[in-house]
Amino acid sequence: MVNKQAIDVVVPSFRLNEALLLNIIQLNKPAAFEVNTYIVADNPAAVIPEKLKALHREGRIHLLINEVNLGFSGTRNKGIRAGHGKWILLLDDDIVPQPDLLEAYAAAISGDENALGYAGVTFFPEPVNAATRALELNGSVGHFKMALHKPEIIWAPTTNMMINREKLLDGLFDTNLKAGGEDVDFFVRHWLHFRETYKSVPDARVTHPWHDNGAMQTNRMFRYGIAASQLSHKEPEKNYTYRDFTNTLETLLLLLIAAPLAWFTGHMALWLCLLVIVPLAEFLTNWFRAVSTGRTYSPAVAFHLMWVKNCWEAGYLYDVLFAGRLNGFAKRIDMGFVKQHPSPFRTNRWKIVKLIILLVLVVIAVCAVGNSSL
Structure with missing residues (x-):
């Protein structure tokens, strides 16, 4: 039976860092x-840290241990x-929450x-370095702070x-999404089913450290790209996909295929x-x-901006090729989920800048190759 005046704080943890988990366990309790x-x-x-064992024995926390990695x-x-609480608060195990x-x-x-x-x-x-500056500039951490800028959101x-x-819908988080994207899928499915958004609480604040102390996030961005490709073929997210111009890696792949010609x-x-020219542009x-x-x-x-973007796109292309989703080539998913079946071949200022640079470099190359053949 659901307890309408209860909050369940759910924290999945692989590291079981005692100090970080105690920050969560010791949060101020609303009266x-x-x-x-x-x-x-x-x-x-x-x-298992002894302190966590003791808190579990005392009934102050519920400590569950998976028999296999889930x-x-x-x-x-x-x-x-x-x-059994009506409200379920999902937190990561490495965040530092505000006490309130x-x-x-x-x-x-x-x-x-x-509310939903x-x-x-x-x-x-x-x-702290070029890698984290790039993550900030390219919007990788933008969704984490969306509730600070919008009164309602559809996923975070x-x-x-x-x-x-x-x-809650049956099935909860999709266990088939192992590369990531399970949070996007979960919140978007519920938003579409109930036709309700999630209300922002700007005062509910936590701080998340930079992953791996600010190191380059090659594997993480590659996995996120795989996850995005998987979402683009899944209901209901596939309704928010569209065809687009080929990106750098897709263009390079086409060039390699065209090499014999x-x-x-x-x-x-x-x-x-x-x-x-293509990677230079x-x-x-x-x-x-x-x-x-x-x-x-x-x-x-600039290099890290390019690296993060292309690692994500490499993961997406990898899934397209090796998971047999060939119809996903040059296919994109609108992660803002603005409207179903968005128009194809959309542009933005960075695509326009890149196109101009490409055209200039191609003209230079054609002139150079032409002069060398004279």
Whole structure:
């Protein structure tokens, strides 16, 4: 039976960092609510800190240990099903919450007890290097802070989100989405089913550290690209996909396929020029972006902007090719989910800048190849 005056705090954890988890366990408790904390250890081989064991024995937390690794989706599902509170607060295990986090959510609930859910704000520290500056500039951390700028949202990462148990769909988080994107899928499905958005709670704040102490996020962005490709073929997200111009990696793949034709027609010199021009135009576009939006002339930031973008696109292309989703080539998903069946071949200022740079470089290359053949 659902306890309407209870909040279940669900924290999946692989690391079981005692200090970080205690920050969550010791949050101020709102007077009108019963609070139950579920720590779900997704690491069967983990050494459980003695303090957590003691808190579990005392009944102050519920410590659940997976017998096998279930991943983010399965672990969150286990924590959700273990509780009975009407409100479920999903937190990551490496965030540092403001002490009044639960009180901020409780105040929001008092204003609307039938909401689909509530979105908190997740801050990241100031950038510490070129890699983190690039993540900030390209919008990778933008959705974490969306609740700070919009009164209602349709999805956000699960670092700091509250959901209504009375409005949960069967299946919860999709355990088939192992590369990521399970949070997008979960919140979007519920938004579309109930035709309700998640209400923002700007005062419900946590801070998330830079992943791997600010290191380059090659694997993470590659996985996110795979996840986006998987979402683009899944209901209901596939209704928000469209055809687009080929990106840098897709264009390079087409050039490689066209290599024999270039050889037989005697255009290998131009082909080699194009092989250099395409990634060069990508880098110059990102450098222009770093200068115009980031107010930095750093080539390192431009490189990291290009790297993050192309790692994501590499993951997307990898899934298209190796998962047999060939109809996903040059297919995009609108992660803003603005409208179903968006128009194809959409442009933005960065695509226009890149096209101009490409045209200029191609003209130069054609002239250079032509002069060399004289």
